[in-house]
Amino acid sequence: MSPLNQTPDHEDAPDPHGHGHPAPRKPAISRHDLLAAALKLVGPHRSLSTLSLREVTREAGIAPNSFYRQFRDMDELAVALIDLSGRSLREIIGEARQRATSERGVVRSSVEAFMEQLRADDKLLHVLLREGTVGSDAFKQAVDRELGYFEEELRIDLIRLAAADNARLHEPALVSKAITRLVFAVGATAMDTPPERDAELVEQLSQMVRMIITGSRAIAAK
C-alpha cells in the first residue's frame, strides 16, 4: 500500500561480502522505521522542520543516539522523506493521467487524484507541501527537485494533449510551471480546511488549471 511498506532497499539480499570481512548483521531498526515514525508525527500542525530527533526516536521506540546509525541528522531524514513523497505523488498522478483522455477529463482526474492523495493516511503529500518554504537549504532543494520532475512530466503530457486536440500551446514549460505551483499552493492551504470542502476545491482548482491551458492556447493561436 504505502511506499513505505515496499522496502525498496535490498535489505534482504544475501550480500556475500566477498572480501574476508564478516557480514554486518541485519539491523533491527531500519531507515524505514524512522521515516515511518517521522511521518506519523507530521500533521496539520507539525512540519518536518519542527520535529526533534528525540521525538522521532521516541516514536520509533529506540534510543536517541541510535538515530545516528541510520541518518547523519534530521535534515538527511527529511530529504529522504521528501524524495519518497515526490516519487509517490508522481506515480499516482501519472496513473490518473493515463486513465483519462480528453483535456477536461485529464485535468479533473489529475486534480482529484491530487486531493485524494492529500487526504491519504500516509501523509506523504503533506511533507512535500509544507517543507517547500521553510527548513534548511537542503529541504528546499529537495522539494524543488521534486517539483521540477513533476513539471517536466506535466509539460510532456500537455504537449501530447494539445496535439490530440489539434491545438498549439504557448510556452508549454511555463504553463506546466504555473499549473504545478498553483496546485501545490492551493493544496497547501487545503490541508487546513475540512475535507467537506474538497469537492468545491477540486472544482475550483480544475477551473483554474483549465483557464491557464485555455489562455495558453488562445495566445498561441493568435
Add this chain to the structure above:
Amino acid sequence: MSPLNQTPDHEDAPDPHGHGHPAPRKPAISRHDLLAAALKLVGPHRSLSTLSLREVTREAGIAPNSFYRQFRDMDELAVALIDLSGRSLREIIGEARQRATSERGVVRSSVEAFMEQLRADDKLLHVLLREGTVGSDAFKQAVDRELGYFEEELRIDLIRLAAADNARLHEPALVSKAITRLVFAVGATAMDTPPERDAELVEQLSQMVRMIITGSRAIAAK
C-alpha cells in the same frame, strides 16, 4: 519610508487620563522596536516561526522578560507583523496598479512592484510569503486574511480592467484567487534565487498571469 517608521499608534497623544489614576509613563521600548528587531532577524534562512523570544529581545537590546510588557507571546508578535506586512504590500501594489492602464501594463507593473518589494530592505514581504504554510493556526489565519484582502482588491481591479477592454471575465473571484496564489507561490521560491534572475522571473510571472486572464476571457466569450 518603512511602515515601521510611521509609528501609527498614538503613542505621543497626551491622554489626560480623566479618571484620578496617574498617567502611565511613555514606554522606553515600544512594540515597534520589537517588531523591527524580529524583522531584522528574518531572512532567507530564518522564518518568524523559528525565532525565539530571547533572540528577539537580544536584538532589541532588552531583557527577555521585558518582552511580556508588549506581547503575550511570539505568536502575538508574529500576527502583528503579518498584518503590517499585508497592509504594506497592498498599498504598494495598489499604487502600481494606479500607474498603469492597459491590461498588459497593469500586470507587468504590478508584478514588478511585487518583486521590488520582495527585494526591499524591510523584508516585510518575506514574512507574508514564508509564514503561510507553517506556524500556528493564528499565523496561518493571519496570512490567509491578508491574502483574502489582496484577492478582493485584485478582483475589483480585474473587473474594471475587463470593462475598459470591453471584455468579459469568467469567474473573476476565481481568477483573482488563482493569480494571487500563483504570484505568492512563485514569489516564495524567488526569495532563494539570486536577484540577477529577477527580470526573468518578472517576465515569467507576467506571462503566467496573462495566461490566466486570457483564459478566463476566452471561456467567458465562448
Add this chain to the structure above:
DNA sequence: TGTACATCAGTGAACGCGCGTTCACTGATGTAC
C-alpha cells in the same frame, strides 16, 4: 515650590525542560578454523 507617595516599565537571577551529541559499554550475530 517642595515633599510624600503611587505607578509600572524594565531588570537580574533563577527555575526546570527538552534538546543534540558524546562516550564507553554490551551482547547478539556471524566468521574462521
Add this chain to the structure above:
DNA sequence: TGTACATCAGTGAACGCGCGTTCACTGATGTAC
C-alpha cells in the same frame, strides 16, 4: 560440531545549551497637596 574471536547495532548516562517563564526588585516618572 565446538570454540575463540571480531563486528557493530543498539544502549544508558551524562554533558552543556538555549529556551520560555516566574519572581521579587528598582528606580524613574508623574500626581496630589
